[in-house]
Amino acid sequence: MLIRQTSTYMVAHGTSSALGFLSVILFTRLLTPAEYGVYVVALSVAGIVSALLFTWVRLSVLRFESEGEATDIRLTALVAYGVSAATLPVALGVTVWALAVPLDKALAAIVLAAALGLFELGQEILRARLDSTSYMRATVVRAFAAIGISFALVQAGWGGLGLVAGVAGAYVIGALAFSPAIWRGPRKPVDPVTFRAMLGFGVPMAMSGGVFALHSALDRLLVAYLLGDAAAGVYGASADLVRQIILFPALSVGSAVVPLAIRALAEEGKAAADAHLTRSGELLLAVVAPAVVGLAIVAPHFAALVLGPEFRDTAAVLVPILVFAWLFHAVSQQFVQISFHLAKKPSLMVAHGTAILIVNVVAMTLLVPSFGLKGAAWSLVIAEASGVVAGYLLSRRAHPLPFAWRPILKVVAAVLIMAVPTAFVGGSGATGDVATFAAAVVTGVLAYAAAAFAFDIAGVRSLVMQRIRPGSALT
Structure with a gap:
């Protein structure tokens, strides 16, 4: 089962990563570093907003829906998504006035966050129900749509915002195209008891998701703040290149591991x-x-x-550093955190994310002013490596991980x-x-x-x- 599920997820994430890789090749040629930096900043903000508002929903689905075929919390999860989506105007206000992000960039980021949350909700439902084939197809459709729409909008003169809008549109298309597989009946009605259980499990998850999203975006946002959009664009392109290659095998394994581990614990x-x-x-x-x-x-x-041409020399220096950050990131996210899911102790996930964030902030503060983009890359390596150690130690208070x-x-x-x-x-x-x-x-x-x-x-x-x-x- 593990190999079969992993193989299917590998096709899904491999295709997505290949097209994402093609996207980096294409758009680093069509956009200037400053224009690509607009996309990098908007994507970072969207990741933070989506994590804060929607992580609790999708992770609750993964934890409870994976317990067996008799469990069905889909409609309850959809209501939970709607409740979170209703707070998006507040998130827009905070992004514009508290973070001083221009309105056009902030609005693009908020729309992207909502689209991302909807798509990931559907994907977690498919993943929890072990429907890896539909998961794969939705991932592939979304990836093709993203590069196609983005290319059209960039060619139309939208610049970096066109890339953001294209990615958001692709998430909506993926969510709608596979809604029959996600929401097909029979479905259990909305259950207030389940909703409260999701809140109890998911709110700490939302805090954790926000912490991890802030950690993931901190290097790009700080580079943009200190060094400008052009530096953020060059750094973000290097990081995207690494992410597309390393994330696909990690997610292919991780997508199969969590639901199978939960089911094994529940049944055996x-x-x-x-x-x-x-x-x-x-x-x-x-x-x-x-x-x-x-x-x-x-x-x-x-x-x-x-x-x-404007991205190459810097990437040649940064990529050999950033790959090791993603190695440690993969171990933390796709293996260590399973312990907290199995034990239903999301508070430990918050502690894990907070520890990584604190190390990242300290390292960035010390290294970026002196070493620039290399300092940002090394800060990420230090933080992610510390996260593996901290997560493993915290797992002793949850479901102790075998070693x-x-x-x-x-x-x-x-x-x-x-x-x-x-x-x-x-x-x-x-x-x-x-x-x-x-x-x-x-x-x-x-x-x-x-x-x-x-x-x-x-x-x-x-x-x-x-x-x-x-x-x-x-x-």
Whole structure:
């Protein structure tokens, strides 16, 4: 089940990341750094607003709806979304007057936040009900719509705001196009008791979501404040490049892990949930770690080939740093925080996010004024690494996470085996040479695949052997 679900989510997030990657390539050529910075700031504000207003709804859906087929809180969750959406005018006022964001940018960010919240609500319903196929299709449709609408609006002269509007429109299209799969009957009526339970579970989640969103946006917003929209655009393009590549394998695993872990705990008990978490942790590292190290090695080639001329040199420096921030981010978000979901202790998630935010603020305050964009990138690495440690310690008060050294050492060994020949091949040609870049990528993939098979990482060798035997079945 884990492998099957993960494979489907990988198609979904892989397609989305590929199109997001294409979007970065395209729009760093069509927009100036300052125009791209408008998109970066609006997206950051939208992420904070969406987290504060809608995280409690979607995470409540994931936690309660995942308990089994007999559970149905969809209509109650829809009412909860409506209640949160009613406060959007207040959020607009705060964004304009308290944060001093211009009205056009603030309005675009608020619309994007509402669209994002609606789309993610539907996706969490599909995910909780283990309908990974519909989840995949909605993700793919949304990704294609985003790049198509955004391109049309940018070409029409809307600049960075066109990119924001295109992304918002795509979220609405994705939510509406798959509403039959999300809301099909039979449906249980709105339940006030369930709504109160969602509030009790979700309000701390909203606080946590706001904290994590602020942490995620802090580097971009602070860069924009201190160094201007152009610097934020260059930094944001580098961060987007990393996010599109690292987030897709992390989300592919994480999307399957949480609902299956909740169901295993509810139906089979702690031992089954822990066995699932151990397998999932190994799988998460197995797919994310090689992507992180490989991207760090080929970053100069990669930036020269895919980004616009005004973005390349800075990205070549920032990407090898930012990839490690996203490695730690993936471990925190897609593995460590499962503990708080399983134990239904969202207050610990708030504590986890607050710890990361505090470290990030201190590091940014110390490093950005002196080191500029590199200081912002290193601050993010320090904060995310601290988050993994803090989250694991906090998990001892929730559902203690299983910890096994052997899977970690196997992945580390395989990544080292991959890194050496990849670095050698990548350094053999001129920066930006397509043939050198392709040869380095192929070398890394083949080296890691061979090592993963030899070490039986995430059971890949066992799975292959099982598949080639008559009567075998994928589990």
